[in-house]
Amino acid sequence: MARIELRNLRKEYGSVVAVKNVDLEIRDGEFIVFVGPSGCGKTTTLRMIAGFEDPTAGEIRIDGQVVNDLEPRDRGLGMVFQSHALFPHKSVAQNIEFGLRMKRVPEAERKKRVREVAEMVRVTHLLDKMPAQCSGGESQRVALARTLVTNPSTFLLDEPLSSLDAKLRRELRAECDRLHEELKRTFIYVTHDQEEAMTLADRIVVMRAGQIEQMGSPLDIYSQPASYFVADFFGSPSMNLVAGEIVHEGGTPRFRSPRFDIDLSNRYAGTPPGKVTLGIRPEHVGVGVNGEGGNVLPVRLVEPLGKDTLLYFDDGTERAFVAVTEGLANAAMKSGTPIALKFDPAKIYLFGADGKRIAAR
């Protein structure tokens, strides 16, 4: 059982503030994912929870007890590192056994537990090998086993899959998910991969520049992004974000940019005119092949993916404007074909100059 609370947690390295007053409560048994770009403070936060970094200010509580001054080994946590961090001079079995040996578990019991967890993460065949003889995926399984065997209340996982190839990543992601289901322990997982966050998390904590940008279920984060940053970070392909301005014509709000003129929902009627960024997910962009409608753009590139086809348009900015159409119906489309793009007003997000989402009323 472990409930972890971060209160006003802050970490400074000289004049650099890595983590700015983070407040967070992690429920017992929750799978929480810290996600954000490099340098956003997610790993530092995790390392403070583990006890490898001392907070400059603030409190870390585990089950109500302040643990700021406890050594890592006294916090009852387990950690899996990005680099696996196996002991290279010890065999796989000795690696897994290490934690038990430190806890002075009798040898017979140790042997039994090592077998059990080895079976659990399917590394039994590796027990006599040295870490150097294991592949990346195998090493990470061993690292998981080494953590599992000590039966920690909480698992801290610091980008555990980022050094693996795509297929292994999917495989081990499923493994993490299964372990969480089976063990019913608290998992705190750090990643910069939004897909990993979406698939694994009960709750996602999006971090940016040392602060929590948004917190919520994967669905919340995806469908209700609180800011331009979150909207841009989640989703593949990314949300289309078009800079322009909001104008009111005869009481109806409209969005205008050099290439687009889009009707907005009346819920934005109260929004003052000015510069905004319009966001719409590629799957919510309607595509009219006949080229009728207000917003016609020529296709620049067609990317058939099998299940879907991606259409790229030039909207006058550095990034392409993307629309997703189902199936391969548009796969043979020639570049330059004029396409009418339709926008469902209910699926449009607007972000203000400060990057925050403008609430529709």
Add this chain to the structure above:
Amino acid sequence: MTKSTRRRIGSLVRYVLLTFWAVIAFFPIYWMVSTSFKIDTQWFAWPPVYFPDPPTLANYAAVWLGREEVASTQFTLSMQRPLQSLMNSTIISFTSTFLAVAFGSVIAYGASRYKVLTEARMFQLLMLRMIPPIVVVAPLSLYYSALGLLDTRFGLIVIYSITSLPYAVWMTKSFIDEVPREVEQAAEILGASRWRTVFEIVLPLIRSGLVATFLFILILTWSEYLLALILSKTEVATLPIELSKYQGSTEGRVYGRQAALAVGITLPLMIVGLIIRKHLARGFSFGMVRR
């Protein structure tokens, strides 16, 4: 010219140059060994005698067993005590090297993990080694004289440990830096204390590096001459000092004896090197291979 011919010529040239260099490098060693087996008339013979004929063990017997056949007219011969010098050198070199590596690695661990030494301090430490010993040796001998350390093994052990420390710190730090911090942290979070982590994780991982450092410093202290010359007089002569004694007052250098002694000085280092050669290759290539 085809590419393969060019490559073959290139390789031939390389071999010729390397062979030439190897001959230059190994000739003095060959000459030392060969001279040690020569009778005294061949030491200075012209044309030079490359292969001792007949080979004799007289030089070795004279130096190491104290069997001097000729009446010793050279006054220096009476002061020669090669076996005692060997004992002195062994005790002084191994002890001071051990101390330097032991203290050096503790400092290096602190410097690597706790940043107890800034980059500037690390360089200042190395600067200690840049001071020519001749600058400090005269004042040092005054201190030594006052402290009663002159002409003692302990005195030489102290000065060798201190002067080797910068090398020990620098070398071991580079090995410790190579051990990923996360490996230690993994041990810590699994319940290992700091000491346990150092002894069970860090030390085994840098063992080859420690051995390489040990040999490197051992070679330096084993062959150190200047400090030993000034800080010891008669009681604790080390082997390099002993070597300088084979200078006859009437007949110049006693080359055969000197060569026999020199072989005896070189041999222990070679034996140590052979014993730990497995570690040396790994120690000296540590960090060059990306893992």
